[in-house]
Amino acid sequence: MKVKLKRVFQCQSCGYISPKWTGRCPDCGAWNSFVEETVEETKAEKKVLSEIVQPVSISLIEVTLSDRFSTGIAELDRVLGGGVVKGSLILIGGDPGIGKSTLLLQTSYNLSINYGKVLYVSGEESLTQIKLRAERLGIASDEILLLSETLVERILECAKEIQPVVLIVDSIQTVYTEEAVSAPGSVTQIRETATKLMNFAKTTGTAVFLIGHVTKEGAIAGPRVLEHLVDTVLYFEGDRGYAYRILRSVKNRFGPTNEIGVFEMTSQGLTEVENPSLIFLSEHGASSGSAITATIEGTRAILTEIQALVAPTQFGMPRRNFIGVDYNRVNLLIAVLEKRGRVNLAGADIFVNVVGGLKITEPASDLAVISAIVSSFRDIPLPERTVIFGEVGLSGEVRAISQPELRLKEAYRIGMNQAIIPKGNFERIKENYNLNIKGVSSINELLEIICS
Ligand code: TYD
Numbered sequence: 001m002k003v004k005l006k007r008v009f010q011c012q013s014c015g016y017i018s019p020k021w022t023g024r025c026p027d028c029g030a031w032n033s034f035v036e037e038t039v040e041e042t043k044a045e046k047k048v049l050s051e052i053v054q055p056v057s058i059s060l061i062e063v064t065l066s067d068r069f070s071t072g073i074a075e076l077d078r079v080l081g082g083g084v085v086k087g088s089l090i091l092i093g094g095d096p097g098i099g100k101s102t103l104l105l106q107t108s109y110n111l112s113i114n115y116g117k118v119l120y121v122s123g124e125e126s127l128t129q130i131k132l133r134a135e136r137l138g139i140a141s142d143e144i145l146l147l148s149e150t151l152v153e154r155i156l157e158c159a160k161e162i163q164p165v166v167l168i169v170d171s172i173q174t175v176y177t178e179e180a181v182s183a184p185g186s187v188t189q190i191r192e193t194a195t196k197l198m199n200f201a202k203t204t205g206t207a208v209f210l211i212g213h214v215t216k217e218g219a220i221a222g223p224r225v226l227e228h229l230v231d232t233v234l235y236f237e238g239d240r241g242y243a244y245r246i247l248r249s250v251k252n253r254f255g256p257t258n259e260i261g262v263f264e265m266t267s268q269g270l271t272e273v274e275n276p277s278l279i280f281l282s283e284h285g286a287s288s289g290s291a292i293t294a295t296i297e298g299t300r301a302i303l304t305e306i307q308a309l310v311a312p313t314q315f316g317m318p319r320r321n322f323i324g325v326d327y328n329r330v331n332l333l334i335a336v337l338e339k340r341g342r343v344n345l346a347g348a349d350i351f352v353n354v355v356g357g358l359k360i361t362e363p364a365s366d367l368a369v370i371s372a373i374v375s376s377f378r379d380i381p382l383p384e385r386t387v388i389f390g391e392v393g394l395s396g397e398v399r400a401i402s403q404p405e406l407r408l409k410e411a412y413r414i415g416m417n418q419a420i421i422p423k424g425n426f427e428r429i430k431e432n433y434n435l436n437i438k439g440v441s442s443i444n445e446l447l448e449i450i451c452s
């Protein structure tokens with residue numbers, strides 16, 4: 001069969017192919033994502049699917065639940081939904097240097113001790129570099145097999161021979177397949193290699209971890225196709241400046257999403273943080289502009305501190321700078337506070353920060369953001385040991401939120417003695433969880449409590 005090569009432009013985000021360069025992808029809307037690639041223009045005789053697999057139906061009762069391996073790291077097991085599922089394909093993304101390779105090397109060690117061989121393929125680092133890291137981590141095991149290789153066909157050949165329980169590919173952007181002609185890291189290559197690894201995982205029952213690089217915008221570099229293909233997508237969050245790392249599941253076919261695991265980077269690698277609420281609150285003092293809220297991350301509640309600083313604007317335009325909270329959401333809350341709460345913030349610079357590097361996306365933190373801003377503006381500390389949560393609407397009303405009990409329980413466990421919550425929740429909770437609970441139905445009621 002003669003192979004004809006063709007030059008096309010392909011969107012590096014979704015894989016859309018266009019004969020000409022375009023500034024914006026008509027399919028996924030990404031800007032400036034087209035790169036020239038070479039593809040094979042063949043009409044390869046496809047094997048008829050029905051000849052390859054024999055369809056067999058099976059009754060629901062007979063379907064066995066997949067086995068799970070424990071990674072030996074409880075925080076990682078939780079994020080995965082209770083351990084690694086056999087035959088699953090897991091993608092771990094994160095900024096360079098955040099600890100992806102470290103976490104997977106530690107995981108390899110635990111798995112190799114409890115379950116058998118682990119094949120760690122590195123296309124990024126040499127074997128000596130991996131060995132050095134392993135020494136730092138105090139890891140030595142005959143059952144961890146290293147392979148420095150980037151051609152996926154050879155990786156799979158090696159994996160078929162070794163039959164590991166888990167295969168780790170560090171990173172998906174460095175591996176390539178002979179069957180596609182474009183450069184490693186391009187959308188075609190990533191899709192093809194990931195598909196091959198996926199087939200391997202599904203046919204052999206080997207769990208496969210893929211490490212993925214992240215672009216400046218924070219998405220896994222290259223294709224969104226990769227996220228569709230894999231079973232589980234985990235992201236490392238957190239600043240390299242902080243010692244804390246947050247691993248979040250954004251997609252999981254085997255467990256809840258948005259579950260987080262909290263780690264600390266130490267000289268012995270990543271260690272688990274068993275009580276994350278404590279680290280996000282650790283330096284809390286009774287100063288103005290600091291509010292404690294409880295957010296739900298996956299299946300558990302975590303207490304976090306939101307800090308605000310409101311200061312008179314020095315040069316014309318007020319500055320608004322928010323870290324860890326949604327920019328538009330906070331601007332909306334400021335507008336509600338001005339209009340409904342009659343707090344005049346027009347000539348003020350406002351800064352909001354979530355302590356510890358957590359990113360809060362839940363509207364349940366609205367009430368705490370408002371409290372922190374007002375507290376800083378008026379320079380009055382909020383009541384001590386008080387947890388505040390609730391969603392705020394455009395007319396200044398405070399709306400009920402989900403799972404108040406879980407949040408209150410966590411608040412009590414961490415040592416809070418008071419809670420300010422939506423009236424709608426207050427009326428329905430059955431007990432007081434050893435807290436002095438106040439229900440508010442509007443931000444004016446909140447202001448009365450915190451400014452009196
Ligand atoms: P690494 O796992 O190489 O990151 P990634 O694979 O995501 O790029 O993490 C490397 C960083 O972690 C590096 O800055 C050094 C630091 N580190 C420690 O602080 N302690 C350790 O025990 C190890 C192995 C790394």
Ligand code: MG
Nearest residue numbers: 100101124170
């Ligand atoms: Mg790495």
